[in-house]
Each structure stands twice: as C-alpha cells, then as structure tokens.
C-alpha cells in the first residue's frame with residue numbers, strides 16, 4: 001500500500017460503519033461484531049508477536065479472542081473497532097475501562113494496524129475514534145502502553161498529545177521468554193476537549 005501524503009478523509013466519522021480514504025485506499029471502520037471472530041483471529045495471528053506485546057493478553061489465542069468479543073459485543077463493556085480494506089481486516093482498536101474500579105474515569109486504548117497498511121494515516125484516525133468513544137462514555141483520562149522500542153507508535157501517540165507517564169521495566173514476556181520494558185503514555189482527554197470547546201472546536 002502507498003504511504004500517506006495527506007490526512008485521511010472520512011465520511012461521517014464517528015458513526016459506524018463509515019468509510020475513510022487512506023491515501024487512495026478505501027477503508028471501512030465498523031464496530032466489532034459477533035461474526036468477526038474468524039477474520040480477526042486471522043488478522044491477529046498474522047501480526048508479528050512483538051506487535052501484540054503491548055496488550056496484557058495474547059489476542060492470537062482463540063479463548064482470548066472469544067472473551068474480547070463477549071466483553072465488547074454482548075456485555076458492551078469494551079468499545080472496539082475493526083478497520084477493513086477490500087474486505088480484509090487491516091486494523092482494530094479496543095477501549096478497556098472498568099466502571100466498577102477506583103478508576104472509572106480512565107480508559108486504556110489499544111490500537112494495532114497490519115504491517116502492510118502502516119503509514120497511511122489509519123493509526124492516527126483510529127486513535128481519534130478512540131478519543132471520541134472515550135468522551136462519549138464519560139472517560140476523562142486515556143492511557144496507552146507499548147514496548148519502548150516501538151518508536152513509531154510512541155512518536156504517533158506523542159504527536160496526538162499523549163505524554164510518557166511510567167516506565168515498567170521487564171514488564172512483559174514474549175513466547176520465547178524474553179522480557180521487554182513497557183512505556184505507559186497518558187492523555188487528559190477531558191481537559192483537551194474543554195480547550196477545544198473554548199476555541200469553538202468542540203465537535
């Protein structure tokens with residue numbers, strides 16, 4: 001796929017499904033649905049293991065995938081999006097939050113784009129969708145975590161206002177047993193929305 005030269009253009013973004021022009025590639029963004037399991041498993045299993053380490057669970061495992069779909073679709077506790085190009089899954093998001101915890105105002109955003117669809121602007125668009133979903137369910141703070149060597153991912157999140165908040169040493173262990181450091185970035189989405197509203201950019 002061609003690399004992005006301009007920001008993606010979306011029709012009626014934030015309603016689902018909607019389509020997005022990612023530098024000439026037509027991408028559909030939709031909510032995760034009950035029948036998406038097989039497609040999503042194929043997507044997850046094709047990703048390099050290293051790209052999955054930022055998630056606390058291995059979505060390449062069928063039982064983890066089933067639990068994710070149940071949380072998102074049946075229990076409606078984890079808003080999740082799926083991006084497709086030419087009918088094939090090329091990215092997804094999940095917004096973890098727990099109304100019953102001491103951090104009901106906080107959510108963790110997880111975003112992954114397939115290696116051959118990177119650099120088109122899809123990751124940026126999916127993070128923006130995550131902001132909107134977070135605000136729509138009343139979250140005030142978003143965090144995202146990734147291994148410290150994911151320089152592109154860190155640069156992207158920082159360009160969108162996230163700031164490093166914690167470094168977790170040897171925090172995840174890959175399937176070969178090697179441990180990796182995790183950086184946690186955070187974003188005060190409620191304050192950002194307040195500033196946008198003051199500038200008349202609330203929508």
Ligand SMILES: CC(C)(COP(=O)(O)OP(=O)(O)OC[C@H]1O[C@@H](n2cnc3c(N)ncnc32)[C@H](O)[C@@H]1OP(=O)(O)O)[C@@H](O)C(=O)NCCC(=O)NCCS
Pocket residue numbers: 004051052054109110111112113114117118119120121122123124125144145146147150151152153155156159
């Ligand atoms: C992070 C990720 C979702 C980004 O997806 P993407 O579709 O490639 O992102 P985009 O095309 O929207 O934007 C990439 C931006 O990062 C920049 N970028 C990419 N690689 C970079 C690097 N190595 N150094 C600096 N900037 C980089 C691009 O220039 C672009 O910036 P621009 O919009 O100003 O041009 C994708 O790389 C991924 O799935 N990584 C593995 C999973 C992960 O670590 N997720 C983050 C944890 S939630």
